[in-house]
Amino acid sequence: MNALLIDDDNLSRAVLRKLCDKLPDVRIIDEFSNAIDALKYLNTNKVDLIFLDIHMPNFSGFDFINTLKNPPNIIFTTSDKDFAIDAFQYECIVDYLLKPIQFDRLEKSIKKAKNKQVQIITEEEKVTEKKETLFVNVDKRLVKINIDDISIIEAKGDYVKIKTKENSYIVHSTLKKVLSKLPEKIFFRVHRSYVINITQIIDIEDNSVLINRDVIPVSRTNKGELLNRLNLL
Missing domain, CATH: 2.40.50.1020 (LytTr DNA-binding domain)
Structure with a gap:
């Protein structure tokens, strides 16, 4: 799965990228320190997964999701445990990871994202088969x-x-x-x-x-x- 990192904290992005490098099912193709630049990127590029921080200057993670018409799978990565209930109101949210992120917890999140992606592809193929x-x-x-x-x-x-x-x-x-x-x-x-x-x-x-x-x-x-x-x- 091709993924983006969106987090205003440089160290958090570096740590998550290093952890993802150990997982064969995910590849970080780009990273952004603010959600605005990430939105511009997504206007012309498609990704399978986004790692998204919640608290960022000017434009929060929730603002980012509300702006997307068809958001890909998203894993929240945050130090704030208080928004988990709000996060899972969005269908695109796969998981909610608290910092500091542990490798085994990340591995489970990636597995969830992969399973959800397979499910979406299967449903699309069923629809395609019906429309002959x-x-x-x-x-x-x-x-x-x-x-x-x-x-x-x-x-x-x-x-x-x-x-x-x-x-x-x-x-x-x-x-x-x-x-x-x-x-x-x-x-x-x-x-x-x-x-x-x-x-x-x-x-x-x-x-x-x-x-x-x-x-x-x-x-x-x-x-x-x-x-x-x-x-x-």
Whole structure:
């Protein structure tokens, strides 16, 4: 699991990083002394786990969680035992570790985080399996489309254009609604007007992707997340 450390205390971060180095299931990819900088990092990067202090200047750990739309798994690391009940009100909280952190206690927390991550992936796969086909209303007919065949969905005013390798369908709907019916693993909104099937990308150049013979624009704000989803060498 790729993880972040967020703690305003340099010594606490150093100690936790050293402990994590002994665990094969977690890798610290970056660390921050304040939550604001961590939020900026997460705008363009994805992590599996965050070690988060509670008491930090200007922006607390709770402020940080409340700002995130889809927080990853989080382990609180703090010297304050008084906020444990409040912490576990959040679904993303895996554990609550009191400083000084003991290795065996940390090891148990990492195991919890790993088990929770496996559970989330399994649930997502079950949802994906259920969504194999999509019925669209075209000229008063319900047409069945294999979801894997969909390559591009383009917004066109009050309609969307759904493209496969063989056909195109104009449907009275919105990108947001269509995207909610598709598996998140393979469909990604690269631009306010486009959703793509990332498994059908042929080429990426600057701020565009090539799918079949179509060149699709990618917004700068979404490019980082798109690259995170791909299997880069």
